[in-house]
Each structure stands twice: as structure tokens, then as C-alpha cells.
Amino acid sequence: MDNxxxxxxxxxxxxxxxxxxEIGLIISSEGDINSIVKEICYGLITKYQIxxxxxxxxxxxxxxxxxxxxxxxxxxxxxxxxxxDFNPIRSFFLSHPxxxxxxxxxxxxxxxxxxxxxxxxxxxxxxxxTTENVFGFLMLSENQNGKYSQDDIEYISNITSFASxxxxxxxxxxxxxxxxxxxxxxxxxFIQRMSEEIEIFKRYSDVFSALMMDIDYFKExxxxxxxxxxxxxxxxxxxxxRNCIRSxxxxxxxxxxxxxxxxxxxxxxxxxxxxxxxxxxxxxxxxFYFDGREVRFSVSxxxxxxxxxxxxxxxFIKCCDKALYYSKKSGKNRVTSYYNNKFGVYxxxxxxx
Numbered sequence: 570m571d572n573x574x575x576x577x578x579x580x581x582x583x584x585x586x587x588x589x590x591e592i593g594l595i596i597s598s599e600g601d602i603n604s605i606v607k608e609i610c611y612g613l614i615t616k617y618q619i620x621x622x623x624x625x626x627x628x629x630x631x632x633x634x635x636x637x638x639x640x641x642x643x644x645x646x647x648x649x650x651x652x653x654d655f656n657p658i659r660s661f662f663l664s665h666p667x668x669x670x671x672x673x674x675x676x677x678x679x680x681x682x683x684x685x686x687x688x689x690x691x692x693x694x695x696x697x698x699t700t701e702n703v704f705g706f707l708m709l710s711e712n713q714n715g716k717y718s719q720d721d722i723e724y725i726s727n728i729t730s731f732a733s734x735x736x737x738x739x740x741x742x743x744x745x746x747x748x749x750x751x752x753x754x755x756x757x758x759f760i761q762r763m764s765e766e767i768e769i770f771k772r773y774s775d776v777f778s779a780l781m782m783d784i785d786y787f788k789e790x791x792x793x794x795x796x797x798x799x800x801x802x803x804x805x806x807x808x809x810x811r812n813c814i815r816s817x818x819x820x821x822x823x824x825x826x827x828x829x830x831x832x833x834x835x836x837x838x839x840x841x842x843x844x845x846x847x848x849x850x851x852x853x854x855x856x857f858y859f860d861g862r863e864v865r866f867s868v869s870x871x872x873x874x875x876x877x878x879x880x881x882x883x884x885f886i887k888c889c890d891k892a893l894y895y896s897k898k899s900g901k902n903r904v905t906s907y908y909n910n911k912f913g914v915y916x917x918x919x920x921x922x
Contacts, residue, residue, distance in 0.1 A: 596732060601739065602736055605735050605736055606624050609728060610638065611640075612728070613709070613725065619712050620641065620711070622639070622707070623638070623639050623686070623691075623707070624637075624705065624707050625638075625705050626704060626736070627704050629740065631743050632740075632743075633752060635655070650686070659703050661674065666698065668722055669694050670694075671691040671693065674694055686708065689708060692709055692711045692717070693722070694708050697732060699737050705736075707725075707732075748822075750803060750823070751823050753810070753811075753829070754821065759820055762832055763885065764881075766834055767880065770875050776875055777836060778837065778841030778872060779831065779833060779841070779873060779886075780833075780871065780889060781828070781829075781872075781890055781893045782830070782845075782870045782893070783827045783829065783869060784802065784806065784827040784867075784868055785869055786866070786901075787799065790802055798860070798862070798864060802866060805855075807821070809851050810848060812851075813844060813847045813851060820832035836874075838874040838906055839915055841872045841874060845870045845904045846915075846917050849869075853868075867901060868902070869902060869904075870893065871892025871893030871904075871905050871906075872907075873891075891907045892907035892912065893905070
């Protein structure tokens, strides 16, 4: 009987190791942090029938806000917690680098923070960390057997180790391609993505568009309000750009100074113009307050759409630049298209996209 039990335990161990290798390979091949998180959560839910899983990633210099992922049974759901200072939690995991039960966590973390996690029926927590830093944690409710065995804890710890490496690698990559002042992409990444879109157009005729934009009279903003407020204006403009485009599809970038660009995959000239006009209108109607001072500014925008004969990003950007220059020359605070060797504007009746 003992031999049979030993064989069964050994088989379970082998099955767990095989599962770890499979999950590790899947996680390492995922293209973004969201996909990594989903693979982890679905894998753990399938294995342990866990009711609630929470993964929380702390804010950092690239991701300015925390990222909260919550799963109830097999469904991902949107949820919120109101925490702005994560230092107590970060410090806790620096002194408790391995898994910990929620009772220990709740004893050492401020009550107002702890209370926000109770709705997830937490049982165990596992830090997401590198050798030098803690950047988040995994929180689990009870499993189908009520408690987690030592083998379960070992298995989940290995999963979080794989996840920590994969997520940190993605974070490092994001940092390398992100302008830290605005949170948009940098010039070199934008050019790389545009090169890819040009090749797609050559093979499949899938059109794409792009815009170039800068702030009107930006030197006067700096001269009148100071460079600190000028920098804050760049940040606010970046927020408007992100809110007006398609998340995870369009590629917004800061070229340098007050010059910005957005790449629109699978987008024709009219739709690109419509989005550009949305951005221009939102900026011109906004009032920004910095240190109690009211600041207004506008932007000029030029757009273009890929055409046969354009083979390099530099050639295409020249078309966008021509349109931008036309907008500046024509009075600023406007959008101009340069397409098929013609300058033009569209009469935008509605903004339903």
C-alpha cells in the first residue's frame, strides 16, 4: 500500500513538473503582460478550482498606474481598489520574500488596505519579484480542498518565479521603447513599426495612415510659464492623444521636443483625419491648470496615408511633415491631409468612431 502511495505521489510530481515546463514555455512566448497574467490565472484555476485570483502590479516609471487583474472562477472581471501608496505592501514583501498566508499579511499591513482585499476571500499571497525588487503579488482564495498543501505551495511558487521573470522582461522592454516623460513610444520604435506596416502594405495592400503634430507657439508657453509647465503641457497632450486613439492598436510616439506622431494600422485617410480632428478639438477646448495658473494651447496636425511608391518610413514621414507644415502655414490649430500628392481637408460631420 505504501509503495502504491509513493508511486502515486511520484506520478503527481512528474505531472506537475511537466505542467510547469509547459506553462513556463507558454509564459515566455507571450507578447505582453496581460497575456502572461491570463495564462497564469487560467492555469491555476484549472488545476486547483480556485474561486478568486488577484494579480496586482505596482506602478513604476513606465506604467504610472497600478494594474489590477481579478478572476472569479473562470471569468476575468473588472474590479477596483483605492490604494495610492504601495510602499507598505512593497516593504512587507521585501521582509517576507516567500509565500505568506493572508492572516500574517493583514496583521502587518494597514487596515484600510487590508479591508479592500477581503471581497476576494484571500488565503495565500505570493510575491512577484526579482532579486532586487518586488513589483507585485499573486493572491489566491481557498482551493477545492480548502487549504494548500506544501506540494501546492511549491508548485505555485515555481509558477510565480516563471511569471516574475517573464513580466520583468516585458517591463524592461517597455522601458526601453518608452519616452519616460510622456509614457508614449520613442522615435526608434515608431520607425520600426512603420517599417513593418510598409511591408504589410507591399504584400497585402493593407493601407495605414499616420499623423505628425506639434504644439502651436510652444516656445511662448515655455517663455510665459516656464519649462516645468511646458513639460506638464506635454504630459497632458500625451493623455489626450492616448484617450483619442485605439488602445493596443495605434502607435503614439514622441519624436522629441513638442513633436508627436501616431501610426494608425489598417486605417484610411478619412478615418485618420477624423481621429486627428478629434485630438485637435479636444486640445483646443481644454483648459489646463498648473500651480493655480490657467494654461491653454492648440496643436497643428498633418496626416497622410500610404501610397504605392513609398518604400521607407522616411519617405512617408515627409508626406506627414508636408501636411503639418501646411497646417502651420495656414493659421495653425488645424488638420491637413497630404494624400495622392494633394493637400486637403474633410468636412467632419460626426465623430462616432
